[in-house]
Amino acid sequence: MPKLALAVSGSETLATSLYDRIRAEVLAGKLEPARKLQIEFLCERYSAGQTPVREALNRLTSDGLVERREQRGFAVAPVSIADLKEITKTRCWLEEVALRESLANRSAVWEEALVLAHHRLMKMPRSSSSAGYEENPAWEALHKAFHNALIGACQSRWLIAFCEQLADQLYRYRQLAVHRTYPNRHERVEHQAIVDAVLADDADQAVKLLNKHYQETADIILADARLFVEPAN
Secondary structure, three states: OOHHHHHHHHHHHHHHHHHHHHHHHHHOOOOOOOOEEOHHHHHHHHOOOHHHHHHHHHHHHHHOOEEEEOOOEEEEOOOOHHHHHHHHHHHHHHHHHHHHHHHHOOOHHHHHHHHHHHHHHHHOOOEOOOOOOOEOHHHHHHHHHHHHHHOOOOOOHHHHHHHHHHHHHHHHHHHHOHHHHHHHOOHHHHHHHHHHHHHOOOHHHHHHHHHHHHHHHHHHHHOOHHHHOOOOO
C-alpha cells in the first residue's frame, strides 16, 4: 500500500479515536455543557495534533454535542429546559412508532432477545457502590441494550439510529443530574412493567409505560434548577 494511503488511514483512525474519547467525556458530563473547547487544551489533554482534534470536533458538531461558534472556536453544547423537553418529546414520538412496529413484527427470536436483555439488566446493580451512587458502566451498557432490544424488530435502521441518537442526548442529561435521579427512580419496576406489557402483546399499555418511563426521568432532571443556571461569560 502507498505511504500516502497509510498516512491517510492513520489520520482517520486517530480522528475516530479522538471522536470517541471526546464524545464519551461530553456525554458523561466530564466536559461540562457550554465549556469552551480550545484546540490547544484538547491537544494536550489527548496527546494529539490539531488536525485530528479539529476533525473530531467537526464530527461532534454534526452530532449536536459540540457547537462551532463564529470567530470563537468550539464549545460543548449547552443544556436547557427547552432542549430537554424537546428531546424527551421527540424520543417518545419516535420510540412509540418503533415499539408498535416491533410488536407488529414480533417473533419468538425478538421476544427471547428482549427477555434476555431484560434479565441481564435486572441482574446488574445500578451503582458500583452500595453506599451511594457510583457509575456502573456495565449497567449503562446493559440498560442501552435493553432499550435497543425493545425497538429492535421495527425493521427500520434509520428509525433505530434516530432513537439511539436521542438516547445519547438524554444520557448526557441523566449523567449531569444522576445524583438526584438515582435515589428517586424505580427503574427495575418500570422496566419489568414494560416487558410484561410487551409480552402480553398490549401495545397501548407498553407505549404508555415507556413514555411514562422517559417523562419521569425528565421531570426529575427538570426539578434540578442548578443544572440549568446560565454559565458566566
